[in-house]
Amino acid sequence: DQQVKQNSPSLSVQEGRISILNCDYTNSMFDYFLWYKKYPAEGPTFLISISSIKDKNEDGRFTVFLNKSAKHLSLHIVPSQPGDSAVYFCAATRSFSRLTFGEGTQLTVNP
Amino acid sequence: SQTIHQWPATLVQPVGSPLSLECTVEGTSNPNLYWYRQAAGRGLQLLFYSVGIGQISSEVPQNLSASRPQDRQFILSSKKLLLSDSGFYLCAWSVHEAFFGQGTRLTVV
Numbered sequence A: 001d002q003q004v005k006q007n008s009p010s011l012s013v014q015e016g017r018i019s020i021l022n023c024d025y026t027n028s029m030f031d032y033f034l035w036y037k038k039y040p041a042e043g044p045t046f047l048i049s050i051s052s053i054k055d056k057n058e059d060g061r062f063t064v065f066l067n068k069s070a071k072h073l074s075l076h077i078v079p080s081q082p083g084d085s086a087v088y089f090c091a092a093t094r095s096f097s098r099l100t101f102g103e104g105t106q107l108t109v110n111p
Numbered sequence B: 001s002q003t004i005h006q007w008p009a010t011l012v013q014p015v016g017s018p019l020s021l022e023c024t025v026e027g028t029s030n031p032n033l034y035w036y037r038q039a040a041g042r043g044l045q046l047l048f049y050s051v052g053i054g055q056i057s058s059e060v061p062q063n064l065s066a067s068r069p070q071d072r073q074f075i076l077s078s079k080k081l082l083l084s085d086s087g088f089y090l091c092a093w094s095v096h097e098a099f100f101g102q103g104t105r106l107t108v109v
Helices: none
Strands: A010-014 A019-025 A032-038 A045-051 A056-059 A062-067 A072-077 A086-093 A105-110 B003-007 B010-013 B019-026 B032-038 B044-052 B055-058 B064-070 B073-078 B087-094 B098-100 B104-108
Touching: A010 A019, A019 A032, A019 A086, A019 A105, A032 A062, A045 A056, A045 A062, A045 A072, A045 B098, A072 A086, B003 B087, B010 B019, B019 B032, B019 B087, B019 B104, B032 B073, B032 B098, B044 B064, B044 B073, B055 B064, B073 B087
Parallel strands: A010 A105, B010 B104
Antiparallel strands: A019 A072, A032 A045, A032 A086, A056 A062, A062 A072, A086 A105, B003 B019, B019 B073, B032 B044, B032 B087, B044 B055, B064 B073, B087 B098, B087 B104
């Protein structure tokens, strides 16, 4: 049962434009959501998170939006830069126990 | 500050050989510890997680096992590797956000 889904395996955007990465979840008990960025042959690095009591969290060029009624979250990157090209994973957890990850979305930012 | 060490970085093992991957965390106490695997072109699959010494939860049936002999040490093992065990293995720790090691590229030949 895939409780966290990233339905787009890849996304390509132009430098300077907005990148929007989407994630859906099915478990209404999840109360904390995270985004990770991963380069090839490296471990994922934490990007940004959001608690279920919020609907938006912003950190520089990165903003995460949470729509609890739709069980949907998204990561906005603006403006996108070529160095942002990586695989992005969303993850969810309940009470900071095990993390459940989505399948990932490969973002390519073209110069 | 907290750091996580995972080794080796790459490993080539023959089918049927044993496996031991080690992960240690510094700078934190009683973290949740995880082993993930990323197969080629796939997402992160949770293999094991541990909330304390000797407490291991297995997420998927497989020929791998995990142990946590110390608070900040997590070991992934196999008695006999299969070809399908090839992949990129990641150790992670968390209190809130999870932080990952650099990973081990395992190739079973």
